[in-house]
Amino acid sequence: MNSTSQIFPQFQLELPQWIPDFLQQQPATFPTHEARMELVTTLSKLNIEQGTGGPFGAGIFRADTYQLVAPGVNLVMSSGSSITHAEIVAIMMAQQMLGSHDLGAAGFPPHELVTSCEPCAMCLGATCWSGVRHLVCGARGCDAEAIGFDEGPKPQDWRTALEQRGITVIVDIGRQKAAQVLKNYVEQNGEVYNSRQGTSE
Numbered sequence: 001m002n003s004t005s006q007i008f009p010q011f012q013l014e015l016p017q018w019i020p021d022f023l024q025q026q027p028a029t030f031p032t033h034e035a036r037m038e039l040v041t042t043l044s045k046l047n048i049e050q051g052t053g054g055p056f057g058a059g060i061f062r063a064d065t066y067q068l069v070a071p072g073v074n075l076v077m078s079s080g081s082s083i084t085h086a087e088i089v090a091i092m093m094a095q096q097m098l099g100s101h102d103l104g105a106a107g108f109p110p111h112e113l114v115t116s117c118e119p120c121a122m123c124l125g126a127t128c129w130s131g132v133r134h135l136v137c138g139a140r141g142c143d144a145e146a147i148g149f150d151e152g153p154k155p156q157d158w159r160t161a162l163e164q165r166g167i168t169v170i171v172d173i174g175r176q177k178a179a180q181v182l183k184n185y186v187e188q189n190g191e192v193y194n195s196r197q198g199t200s201e
């Protein structure tokens with residue numbers, strides 16, 4: 001009998017090579033929202049410069065010690081998977097590193113998801129299921145839409161929806177700088193993928 005992996009491919013998610021080198025040069029802790037946003041915005045910028053994905057970066061941080069648990073960058077094109085947004089990658093990495101599907105499990109410190117751009121419809125759902133207790137966003141969804149990316153069918157009051165689930169939300173931390181990375185991406189003819197904006201084209 002064939003094993004599953006002979007019939008269906010195994011899926012491996014790997015962060016780009018430059019990330020460990022980059023993180024080695026970073027401080028051990030990131031005590032302010034601004035410092036954490038600076039880190040993930042730099043990841044978004046380097047992800048373009050290194051040609052490893054779209055203009056989005058994220059990170060899961062411990063909300064007690066402000067250490068980075070796991071970074072994430074957009075890997076949609078390099079992984080060949082539409083779901084590998086920066087937030088999803090950071091959540092998956094953190095859960096693998098901690099050996100739990102729930103970052104809010106008993107015995108864990110509270111965790112914070114910091115993302116260079118507001119979560120899209122998919123990442124909004126993933127944020128709910130991840131177990132993080134805090135969400136911090138840089139650029140707004142409208143900044144991503146301004147360059148052609150699609151945020152998907154997100155409820156207008158998505159912030160309230162997260163708050164009602166016990167996840168605090170802070171927006172507009174370093175928005176200008178994060179939005180500039182998005183602008184630079186299209187100006188350099190970066191591909192705006194999977195963005196049908198509700199059309200079937």
Ligand SMILES: [Zn+2]
Pocket residue numbers: 085086087119120121122123124
């Ligand atoms: Zn997303």
